Amino acid sequence: MSNAVTSDRRLGIVGAGRVGTTIARAAIAAGYDVAISGSATADRIALIVEVLAPGAHAVTTGEVVAHADLIVLAVPMHRFRELPRDLFAGKILIDAMNYWEEIDGVDQELASAPAGTSVVVQERFESARVVKSLNHITYYKFDADRRPRGAPGRTAMAAAGDDRAAVAVVMQLIDRLGFDAVDAGPLEAGLALEPNGSVFGVSHSADKLSDLLWPEASSA
């Protein structure tokens, strides 16, 4: 089973905005077979995908879910509740969304989520295996900063999730996308990856990122 997962390079992406198309482009470069959906009409999505992520399949959200066991959720945060609760049943769901009050409006549940917004996403999609990741680095860094494993100056991305096997799969994806992967711990540790979190918005090496995420471990 774990073998099947590690050899599987299929990725689904829900959301064809700048984040979704950027991740699609990086995943195609990493050899993934990518299916992507968005909220616009099919012909507009097809054009967007053809230009920004050539090689990805522009399909419906249902087809994205059918395409892969690993799905990236990259819709504007105020829209995730429009998706059916059981849509991602059994899937590994990477929550790449960020809650921005300026974009999403005031959302009391998200604004006051004590354990981070990914916990709210997990509650919404109860049957999915939610992992918080791919959200804490500016989107264009996916293109600009990706490096082969071991290359000098390779930067890192973190993944947080309660389902440890799911986190391992996401860390493998991060590595293939061209970044060192750092395990941030349980899903509520994803708080550190959010806007205003300790590691949001700045690229770090894996060591530095680990130090920031695990300050006790580094000082011990």
Next chain:
Amino acid sequence: MTTPQLELGLDTFGYVTVDESGQPLAPDVVIRNYVEEAVVADSVGIDSFNIGEHYRPDFMDSAAHVVLAAIAARTKRIRLGTAVTVLSTQDPVRVYTNFATLDAVSNGRAQLVVGRGSLTESFPLFGFDLADYEELFEEKLDLLTRLLRDQPVTWSGKFRSPLVNQYVTPALPQGHIPTWVGVGGSPQSVVRAARYGLPLMLAVIGGPLSRFAPLVELYKRALDAYGQPALPIGVHSHGYVARTDEEAVDIQWPYWAETFEQAARERGWARPTMARFQAERAEGSLYIGSPETVATKIAASMRLLGLSRFDLAYATGRVPHKQRLATIELYGREVIPRVRELLADHAVPPIPSSHLSAGVAAQPRV
């Protein structure tokens, strides 16, 4: 003398600036000061002066058309526009009347950039739901382009009362106001601009400009798909010009840092550092330095993306009026002529103007 196909403009958000002792100026003084800045911009040959739209205590740009009318009365040549009109929370009929009137007052110099806006404080202020922002913008852009292109208008939508065979005055003597769509990076917004046959204005506030190359390609492909002609593309970015690179850095850095400290607090962005500031100058989207440094960087950007227009959002943050005037003089007298010289062979789609835009207005809507 001028190369008509390029537009080199200035953008301001009406920052509440400080006096020499570091105290914030009163709002009315701030507004009269930037009217003065626009008058100087006109006198040194800058192509356009464009005002933002915010409803915050640190930005005095909540009624751009009023300020632009004042500027119109004191200038002859400079184009007068917005950077950016948050169309989602405005009534397109009112935008039309305001800017058609400005166009009359200024003898055909009005222009617009319309967008969803980056800060969205206007939504609660005017009673709109931010959750509707996509739909609001689409509907309002549809109505505005109809009003600009084919009156009388019969129209109905979700967010305002319908119009039946409606003429809205004043009519535009030249038939059109150049209207650009401002985009921050959303592919769907780029496709929408192409669908409406409107020129594209990219707001680039950080990072390398090269990352916008795929969006430019998307825009061109979408124009083609919708049967639209090639249309101009512009970029809005921040900058400051002084006599030397060192002087420009010394003047702009503390105010830039202060502005981005606030953004970091409010929006969860990374805190500003001198290293990031210098990196943005070197390979990102800050146009800060001597006239030669800034001209070279603007010209390189215009070449990279095939731009017809560049707007310098001059003097980020509370930079005092006097230093704003100094940067405007250098931009008009030295940077712009040098950019034109560097781009003498730059072939790009022409800038639409009221006088020349009949072709755009006549394009079929898709």
